[in-house]
Amino acid sequence: MTEVPDVAAAAEFIDRTLQNEGAWYRADEVGYRLGGALASYGSSIGAVRGTVRDALRKFKDMGHDTTVMLASALWGQPKPGSQPVFERRLAAVVLLQTKVQVLRHSDLTRLEGFLRSAQAAELAGPLVSDVLVPLLAGLDHRDRQRAAAVLARWRADPESQLQTAARLLEKELTQ
Missing domain, CATH: 1.25.10.90 (Leucine-rich Repeat Variant)
Structure with missing residues (x-):
């Protein structure tokens, strides 16, 4: 490509x-x-x-x-x-x-930075629902395990936006 x-x-x-x-x-x-x-x-x-x-x-x-x-x-x-x-x-x-479709599990760190600095629900919401959910859905088993480790870290983060995203996205990983 x-x-x-x-x-x-x-x-x-x-x-x-x-x-x-x-x-x-x-x-x-x-x-x-x-x-x-x-x-x-x-x-x-x-x-x-x-x-x-x-x-x-x-x-x-x-x-x-x-x-x-x-x-x-x-x-x-x-x-x-x-x-x-x-x-x-x-x-x-x-x-x-x-x-x-071109995104990878390694992009979760970059997307985390976007979520942390979104400053608007109109940005954070679509990042989670329209980018992170399909990204996670397309991962293979090994990359899903790696993503689960990132989401566990987000869940424990003091940033409420990351905690909320982690809760929503962990449901996606278990499906």
């Missing part, structure tokens, strides 16, 4: 498109709803989904490494010293939902 040579170009395409699709009134609403925890471009959910779809068409054949690097780039700050942006993080979730 061919990897996209320039993750930065894909992240820039998504970021620029999301900014162009934004509206101040939606940005204000998101900022108010999230208590200023994340910045917002004011892009609609449909625009976020369409932007990720267009990026996947433009930057074809994304494999595992490119997918997780792009998701991490989108999850982070758009530039040093700036606040993370809700729509960029939502685009990372949509990307991971779309490419969940």
Whole structure:
């Protein structure tokens, strides 16, 4: 499988498109709803989904490494010293939902970081239900055992978001 040579170009395409699709009134609403925890471009959910779809068409054949690097780039700050942006993080979730088949048990640590820093139920919920659940469902027996060890650690973590995710996901591992 061919990897996209320039993750930065894909992240820039998504970021620029999301900014162009934004509206101040939606940005204000998101900022108010999230208590200023994340910045917002004011892009609609449909625009976020369409932007990720267009990026996947433009930057074809994304494999595992490119997918997780792009998701991490989108999850982070758009530039040093700036606040993370809700729509960029939502685009990372949509990307991971779309490419969940390329994810591995070793990605649980990265996804843990996303859950810890989500700062919004609208991000944490889909990460669990639409990324982690199908990821775990696709693991073989050995990787399920490894994932169970990670979930046991999450269950004991003081972060309530991880505890909740662990409880939901352990049900998936036992099915």
